[in-house]
Amino acid sequence: MEYIFTQDELQEIARHVAKYPEKKSAVMPALWIAQEKFGWLSNEAIKLVATTLELPYAHVYGVASFYTMYFKKEVPKHLIEICTCFSCGEMKGKELLDFTKEHLGCNAQGFSADGKIWARAAECLGACDTGPVCQISNRRYRHKLTEDKLKDIIEKLRNDEELPYERIPLYDQTPIED
Ligand code: FES
Numbered sequence: 001m002e003y004i005f006t007q008d009e010l011q012e013i014a015r016h017v018a019k020y021p022e023k024k025s026a027v028m029p030a031l032w033i034a035q036e037k038f039g040w041l042s043n044e045a046i047k048l049v050a051t052t053l054e055l056p057y058a059h060v061y062g063v064a065s066f067y068t069m070y071f072k073k074e075v076p077k078h079l080i081e082i083c084t085c086f087s088c089g090e091m092k093g094k095e096l097l098d099f100t101k102e103h104l105g106c107n108a109q110g111f112s113a114d115g116k117i118w119a120r121a122a123e124c125l126g127a128c129d130t131g132p133v134c135q136i137s138n139r140r141y142r143h144k145l146t147e148d149k150l151k152d153i154i155e156k157l158r159n160d161e162e163l164p165y166e167r168i169p170l171y172d173q174t175p176i177e178d
Helices: 007-017 023-038 043-053 057-066 086-090 093-104 147-158
Strands: 078-083 117-122 134-136 140-142
Touching: 007 023, 007 043, 023 043, 023 057, 043 057, 078 086, 078 093, 078 147, 086 093, 093 117, 093 147, 117 147, 134 147
Parallel strands: 078 117
Antiparallel strands: 078 134, 134 140
């Protein structure tokens, strides 16, 4: 695989760089763009970000290794992170994670038997009042999880379906019509 950014990707990184007084402040969005492109952050991908932003490799690696949303090993395309913390734990978050792994036939790394999905526990996702909660591939949340809801999520991910934003009545600001 060739580790280069396209002109469009370089322009996107330049837009992020322009927001800050120092180039190094754009390291997180640049890593994100690299992860979206390559699927995970290999040494080569991290080096590409470092070269593009004219930063030391060690600095970029330090950022990439600090945050769990950056993947430092090759992983399946889709990720289900189920919160097992405080409130979600009380609402069977751990049991739902076990259910998900079993349903997927996960190995010890949490990778599904078909290699398309992985599941792991998450710390508090900041949506405790609508738990148990999960986050899908660093993007969408799903609230008030049940086994059936997880089965539906898994089915959609297996088919690479786009998961839309989930409206929560509690937070839905759409004006109510009589
Ligand atoms: S405890 Fe699960 S979102 Fe806070």
